[in-house]
């Protein structure tokens with residue numbers, strides 16, 4: 001297998017991929033010809049489709065997954081009048097944005113260790129972190145695998161906590177028959193580069209609660225009064241009564257919150273609309289690729305832990321996570337070998353050992369044994385829908401070579 005691939009030394013296996021097809025181009029040209037860039041019919045169509053796919057009444061398209069999370073938490077804090085310094089539970093393994101947005105809202109992230117097999121928040125370790133100050137939980141569906149939401153929602157109900165699902169790495173994944181982003185009070189998704197769908201930059205908030213939806217829309221528009229959130233709110237104004245016209249004029253430039261400028265354009269919506277056409281096919285391809293990699297690497301399972309998929313949920317494989325099991329081989333050596341052969345890698349979302357977190361929280365790692373282990377031994381590689389069988393065989397050959405050479 002390796003011989004066949006030797007020629008392709010310069011081959012690149014990047015973590016992400018991108019397709020911009022004729023439908024997206026047609027929509028982009030159409031929006032340019034219509035001289036319309038700000039939130040309009042394409043954004044509304046994208047939001048409606050996304051909401052429907054995830055079984056929610058509302059979806060709000062914004063600039064990033066981080067903005068989606070930050071505004072969702074801001075909305076809850078404002079509506080329920082949480083105070084600065086109150087606490088939000090987050091997993092000890094996640095992309096740093098999950099906990100940064102807690103700090104940015106002047107709240108305190110409290111970390112909960114993760115499960116050693118799925119790498120998602122460990123529901124059994126949540127209650128011991130709950131205090132009088134706890135207000136919310138942000139479970140993360142890491143790498144496309146839903147967190148164990150049923151016990152999480154039961155704990156949230158018992159302690160009257162709000163739940164924001166950080167679904168930035170998962171879309172259209174079901175857990176016990178329910179879609180990610182439809183189980184918590186709000187769900188937050190990312191359409192940034194290398195995500196399940198990619199619109200360059202982008203994020204989506206989903207919810208069934210109209211008050212949350214309006215508040216998030218207001219926050220992304222500088223905290224503007226909900227009477228005027230897009231230029232379409234002016235439509236048919238001249239046909240309204242004098243009283244109605246003046247009500248709009250009076251409140252159009254009125255701000256009810258300290259908001260953000262987090263709006264996208266019709267062009268990102270055009271990219272998103274095309275990608276929603278292919279999302280199911282692409283997820284199936286990701287799952288097939290992951291299964292192929294897992295089968296090929298099974299022979300090394302004494303050295304590495306491969307992805308685990310509990311029977312009650314889908315894994316949509318944003319990436320292919322691996323944890324080194326054994327001290328026979330150092331992660332640094334394996335990753336150097338993979339990168340030397342063009343296979344892009346990342347560490348498995350280490351959080352507690354980040355320089356800035358050590359500065360803020362001190363040395364937390366010893367209290368989180370699973371996260372500490374993953375910080376040392378975890379990483380991920382690509383399994384996206386544009387990888388060919390040849391690419392997958394190449395990845396397997398390079399792993400095989402590494403284990404032969406290095407162990």
Ligand SMILES: Cc1ncc(COP(=O)(O)O)c(C=O)c1O
Pocket residue numbers: 063064065066067094095097098140166168169189190191192202203
């Ligand atoms: C778990 C998680 N949360 C939040 C984000 C932030 O999303 P964005 O990059 O769109 O701001 C990411 C991004 O990769 C993520 O993986």
